[in-house]
Amino acid sequence: MNAISSWSIRNPVPTIVLFLSLAIAGVYGFMQLRTNNMPDIDLPTVTVT
Secondary structure, X not given: OHHHHHHHHHOHHXXXXXXXXXXXXXXXHHHOOOOOOOOOOOOXXXXXX
């Protein structure tokens, strides 16, 4: 684990590129989510007799 962090400190460019790639992929994935303005949901009900 120490080797990964020391390598990242010595070589910041690949770390920054990886971070930006993951951030762009996350934004793209978020934009691809489908949402409905009025979703069809079933509300749970309790009947007491």
